[in-house]
Amino acid sequence: MSRLYRRTLAWFDERFGAGSVEEFLRHKTIPVHRHSLWYYFGGMTLFLFIIQVLTGILLLLYYRPTPNDAFESVQYMVTQVRFGWLIRSIHSWSANLMIFAAFVHMFSVYFLKAYRKPRELTWISGMLLLFVVLGFGFSGYLLPWNTLAFFATKVGTEMAGSVPIIGKWLLIFLRGGEEVTGATLTRFFGFHVAVLPGLATMLLAIHLFLVQQLGMSVPPGVERAIAEGRKPARSTPFFPNFLLRDIIGWYAALGALGALAAVFPWELGTKADAFASAPAGIRPEWYFLFMFQTLKYLPAKVLFVDGELLGIFGFSVAALVWVAVPFLDRRIGFGRVTRFFTGLGVFALGYMIVLSLLALR
Amino acid sequence: MKTTLATLLMLIGALGAAAADSGNSSCITCHALLEEPKLVNPAKLFDSDIHHQAGLTCADCHGGDPNDESMSAMSRTKGFRGVPKKARIPDFCARCHSDIAYMHRFNPKMRADQLSQYLTSVHGKRLKQGDTKVAACVDCHGIHNILAVSDTRAPVYPANVASTCAHCHADAAYMKDYQIPTDQVAQYQKSVHAQMLAQGDVSAPTCTTCHGNHGATPPGVSSVANVCGTCHVVFAQLFEKSPHQAAFARMGLPGCVQCHSNHEIVKPSDEWVGVGANSVCSTCHASGDPGYRSAQAMAQDLARLNLAIVRADTNLDTAERKGMEVSSAKVELTNAHEARVKARVNVHTFRDEEVRKITDQGLEIATRSDQAGVAAIEELNFRRKGLGISLITILVAIAGLYLKIRQIESRQKG
Numbered sequence: 001m002s003r004l005y006r007r008t009l010a011w012f013d014e015r016f017g018a019g020s021v022e023e024f025l026r027h028k029t030i031p032v033h034r035h036s037l038w039y040y041f042g043g044m045t046l047f048l049f050i051i052q053v054l055t056g057i058l059l060l061l062y063y064r065p066t067p068n069d070a071f072e073s074v075q076y077m078v079t080q081v082r083f084g085w086l087i088r089s090i091h092s093w094s095a096n097l098m099i100f101a102a103f104v105h106m107f108s109v110y111f112l113k114a115y116r117k118p119r120e121l122t123w124i125s126g127m128l129l130l131f132v133v134l135g136f137g138f139s140g141y142l143l144p145w146n147t148l149a150f151f152a153t154k155v156g157t158e159m160a161g162s163v164p165i166i167g168k169w170l171l172i173f174l175r176g177g178e179e180v181t182g183a184t185l186t187r188f189f190g191f192h193v194a195v196l197p198g199l200a201t202m203l204l205a206i207h208l209f210l211v212q213q214l215g216m217s218v219p220p221g222v223e224r225a226i227a228e229g230r231k232p233a234r235s236t237p238f239f240p241n242f243l244l245r246d247i248i249g250w251y252a253a254l255g256a257l258g259a260l261a262a263v264f265p266w267e268l269g270t271k272a273d274a275f276a277s278a279p280a281g282i283r284p285e286w287y288f289l290f291m292f293q294t295l296k297y298l299p300a301k302v303l304f305v306d307g308e309l310l311g312i313f314g315f316s317v318a319a320l321v322w323v324a325v326p327f328l329d330r331r332i333g334f335g336r337v338t339r340f341f342t343g344l345g346v347f348a349l350g351y352m353i354v355l356s357l358l359a360l361r
Numbered sequence: 362m363k364t365t366l367a368t369l370l371m372l373i374g375a376l377g378a379a380a381a382d383s384g385n386s387s388c389i390t391c392h393a394l395l396e397e398p399k400l401v402n403p404a405k406l407f408d409s410d411i412h413h414q415a416g417l418t419c420a421d422c423h424g425g426d427p428n429d430e431s432m433s434a435m436s437r438t439k440g441f442r443g444v445p446k447k448a449r450i451p452d453f454c455a456r457c458h459s460d461i462a463y464m465h466r467f468n469p470k471m472r473a474d475q476l477s478q479y480l481t482s483v484h485g486k487r488l489k490q491g492d493t494k495v496a497a498c499v500d501c502h503g504i505h506n507i508l509a510v511s512d513t514r515a516p517v518y519p520a521n522v523a524s525t526c527a528h529c530h531a532d533a534a535y536m537k538d539y540q541i542p543t544d545q546v547a548q549y550q551k552s553v554h555a556q557m558l559a560q561g562d563v564s565a566p567t568c569t570t571c572h573g574n575h576g577a578t579p580p581g582v583s584s585v586a587n588v589c590g591t592c593h594v595v596f597a598q599l600f601e602k603s604p605h606q607a608a609f610a611r612m613g614l615p616g617c618v619q620c621h622s623n624h625e626i627v628k629p630s631d632e633w634v635g636v637g638a639n640s641v642c643s644t645c646h647a648s649g650d651p652g653y654r655s656a657q658a659m660a661q662d663l664a665r666l667n668l669a670i671v672r673a674d675t676n677l678d679t680a681e682r683k684g685m686e687v688s689s690a691k692v693e694l695t696n697a698h699e700a701r702v703k704a705r706v707n708v709h710t711f712r713d714e715e716v717r718k719i720t721d722q723g724l725e726i727a728t729r730s731d732q733a734g735v736a737a738i739e740e741l742n743f744r745r746k747g748l749g750i751s752l753i754t755i756l757v758a759i760a761g762l763y764l765k766i767r768q769i770e771s772r773q774k775g
Contacts, residue, residue, distance in 0.1 A: 078686045085686070086744075237773075244766045248759050255755040262748040265684040 028212075029235040030242045033222045038108035039242075040249050042211070045105050047250040048098035049200070051257070052136075055091040056193070063143070065189035067182040070145035071271040078268060089261035097253065099137055099287050102130050110325070110345045114217035120326035122210040127323045129203045132196055137285055139192040145185060150272035151282050153188075154180045159295070162308050181274070283359060290355035291315055322348070386427040387434050388419040406506035415467050422453070447493040451476055451485065454498045478576035485576075494535070496577075501525055517574070520558055522567040523549055548624035566592065585615040585623075593617075599709040604652075631667065634708050635660025658713035662720040663704060669727035670697050676734030683741050690733035697727040 012018035030039060062081060064073040077084035106126065109115060115123035142153045157180065161171030176183030218226070225231040236242055284292050291311070298307035321328065329341045392404035407413050412421070420427045425441035426434045435441045445453040455476035457463055464471040475498075479485040484495040501517055508515035516525040527546035529535055536543050549555050549568070557565035571588050572579060580588045590597025600606060600616055609616055620641040621629065632639040635656050636648070642656035673694050680687045700723025707716045 075686060075688065079689065240769060241766060241773075244762050244769070248762050248766075251755050251759050251762070255752050258748055258751050258755075262744040263684075265686070267684065268686050268688070270688075 024212075025239040026237075028215075028238040030238050031216055031218045031222075032234040032236050033218065033231075035108075035112055035219050035222070038105075038112060039216060040246060041101055041105035041108055043246045044249055044253060045098055045101040046204075047246075047253060048094050048101055049133075049204075051094045051254075052091065052098060053197070055087050055094065058087045059091055060193065065143070065186055067145060067185055067272070070143060070185060071268075074144045075268060078265070085265055086258075086261050089266045090257050092266035093257050093260045095137060095140060096286070097257065099133055102133050103287070106130055107345065107349055109217075111342065112217065112219040113329075114219075115326040116217075116220075116329070117326070119210070119214055119217055122207060122214060123326050124323060125203050125207040125210060129200065129207060131319075132200045132203060134287065136192060136196050136200070137287060139188040139196065141285060142180075142185060142188045143192065144268060145272045146269035147272050147276065147279055148269050148282065150180060150274070151278045152284050153184065154278075155282065156284060156288070157184075159308065159312060162306065163312060164309065179274070286356060286360075289359040290352040293355040293359040296359075318348075386418050386420070387430045388423075388425070388427055390430070403505045406504075410505055410507050411509050412507060421457075447497060448488060448491070450497040450499055451479055451488070475575045478573070482573070482575065482577045483579070494529075494538075496529060500529070517569075519563040519565075519567050522569050523555065523558075526568045545624045548622075552624065552626040553628050554626060585618050589617040595706060596709050599706070603709065603711045605711050629705075631660070631663050631705070634663060652711070655711065655713040659708055659716045662713070662717050663701070663708075666697070666701055666704060666720040666723045666727065669724050669731065670694070670701060673697070673727045673731035673734055676731055676738060680734050680737035680741065683738070685737040685741055687733060687737050690730045690737075693726060693733075694730040697723045697730065699723075700726065 009018055009022060030036070059077065062073055062077045062084065064070060074088065078088050079085075109123065109126065138153075138156060142149045157171055157174045160174055161167045163170055172178065174184070174187070175181070176187045222231065226233045283289065294315075295308055295311045298311045300307050302310050325341065329338050331338045389404045389407065392400055395401045395404075403419070407419070418427055419425075423442055423444070424439070425436075426439040428434075429439065433439065435443070442453075459473050459476050461473035464473050479498075480489070484497070487495045488497060503516060508518075510517050512518060513520070515521065523546050530541075531543050531546045533543045546568075554566045558567060569577070570592075587597070590600075596617070606616075608614075609619065615623075620633065630639075633641045636643045636646070636653060637660070640656065640660070642652065646652040646656060673690075677687050677691050677694065681691070700719050704716050704719040704723065707719055710716070
């Protein structure tokens with residue numbers, strides 16, 4: 001086995017220098033400390049993304065992106081196609097778990113200050129990836145063309161329409177017209193299976209390249225303890241130690257996905273009807289709930305400004321600040337933690353959790 | 362003296378102003394100042410009356426001179442007709458309401474045959490014979506506060522008709538001389554028709570729908586099916602072609618009401634068909650006769666279809682509750698529900714083979730839907746078993762990986 005492996009590697013090495021990859025893997029190490037657990041969430045997000053790509057390709061075999069066929073094609077998939085229910089349910093559940101894992105990854109990176117120099121670009125590429133992932137969620141939600149998705153998309157795109165100056169243009173661009181119609185479905189399908197995957201692949205390549213190039217960040221506290229000699233600098237080989245642990249997590253995620261798909265199959269609902277009245281209690285997916293609830297609480301007018309507009313403006317500024325955190329948190333340096341930004345992170349996390357829970361009430 | 366003159370001038374001025382307000386009618390001006398209810402009420406009520414709103418005045422019905430502010434306004438020489446006697450009321454109203462040219466000035470769709478219809482009614486005939494207790498125009502429409510039929514406050518608005526009729530017909534003392542029951546309205550209130558009306562469906566039948574309004578007459582034995590058939594067309598047609606048509610005519614039995622009752626028309630149930638304790642068939646048919654056998658067969662077929670639908674409904678609901686996608690099967694099952702409705706309609710052919718034709722179709726659909734429900738539940742169980750096996754495999758793999766990591770790390774330490 002070992003001989004066969006060496007011969008295969010030698011064959012590839014002669015052609016594109018595969019030996020250097022092996023060399024890189026052999027020498028790549030992962031820091032070990034009391035926060036090491038959080039390192040696994042990046043890999044977990046990546047694993048769930050791969051699941052999304054694979055199940056998405058399988059769904060494409062049957063899905064038809066037209067208002068007349070979309071709902072029926074998904075219905076056919078989950079009732080007639082062998083294991084179609086499993087693929088569709090896993091795709092839906094995995095999308096949610098992936099967004100959850102991405103949020104956990106983002107907050108762990110934030111609180112462990114892994115965005116600090118020289119990893120600013122890793123943070124920015126990661127944030128852009130998160131926006132792309134949210135875009136996947138928003139565009140994918142409409143594709144089964146059911147009532148809930150139809151009206152949630154209507155509300156969501158309406159919000160985009162209230163942006164000043166470009167709002168109207170943005171709404172028509174997203175919807176492919178004034179209303180949510182078949183043109184919107186085709187457009188969202190295009191975003192979901194072509195535009196966003198292209199963007200995601202590019203950003204993912206940059207993100208992973210930067211992670212490999214810069215290695216794993218060690219939290220400032222741990223870094224200082226090591227420098228002061230209070231703790232030894234411990235590490236573990238990436239291959240196979242860390243990777244095998246990663247695989248354990250991926251197996252567990254796979255089991256969880258299977259269990260969710262089998263016990264709580266993702267609902268299909270009823271086919272969208274543009275002439276029907278919006279169902280009661282309509283709300284977006286859980287990851288948009290905090291924004292939805294904020295906009296609900298805002299009054300129609302704040303002084304002379306439209307309340308919804310103010311909310312959207314507020315979230316846009318917050319997102320920009322969040323992306324720019326590596327540049328704003330300038331006092332952070334070797335072993336130092338700026339309390340303000342930690343507090344800001346705690347506030348953001350608390351705000352998202354509380355507002356989402358209030359929306360679910 | 363000066364004060365008295367000033368008061369008199371003010372009173373005349375006030376009267377003049379009031380007269381101008383009420384369309385220059387001295388009738389309203391004077392009657393409004395009177396105390397006796399029967400004299401003051403016409404002036405008070407007339408404001409909301411449809412006739413007043415159409416621009417008519419007291420004088421248009423009662424005659425007299427509305428410009429004359431003295432008692433001579435009500436002199437015969439000025440055409441005053443006064444209050445008509447009960448027997449004269451239909452003719453009094455018909456002066457205008459039978460004049461089609463005149464009525465069309467107000468409403469081109471207005472009919473002008475109310476009087477001729479009324480004269481054919483039991484009320485009209487008896488009034489002509491001198492019975493003044495019977496209903497004439499004002500007894501149903503009101504006096505001086507007559508509202509359009511479409512006005513929800515009108516006593517002749519569909520939702521109010523039953524209580525208007527009940528005013529006399531539910532009064533046992535008042536109706537004593539006529540020897541007719543007085544519980545019709547009480548019975549009607551229990552009927553499906555009254556329930557629909559109470560729910561706001563003004564197209565649901567009320568007293569006048571079956572008995573007529575101006576030409577109110579109880580339908581005879583031979584015409585009951587025609588009365589019900591004006592709305593229940595299909596049932597009437599089936600009954601017409603059924604063996605019951607000739608048999609009922611021979612026996613002098615009314616059609617529909619023989620089983621469904623006349624006023625207390627409650628929601629029918631499948632138990633009515635067959636030979637059970639609650640069946641209506643067994644009130645006439647006895648064991649051994651062809652009708653008895655046919656009723657028994659129809660009941661069995663309906664029960665079979667019912668059972669199949671309930672079973673399919675239960676299985677599909679169970680599968681749906683557990684998250685399975687069974688909407689197509691549920692849609693298909695609605696066809697079985699529809700077949701059950703058709704089969705119930707076909708009971709009015711009183712031929713078991715006609716009912717079976719439909720129940721068989723329904724049974725086939727219900728069985729197919731049930732199989733889809735059962736298959737969905739089985740599929741769910743299969744998924745759970747599959748999940749169990751997968752989870753065990755995953756756990757074994759995780760345990761294997763864990764042991765492998767330990768082995769690698771202990772070798773690395775060593």
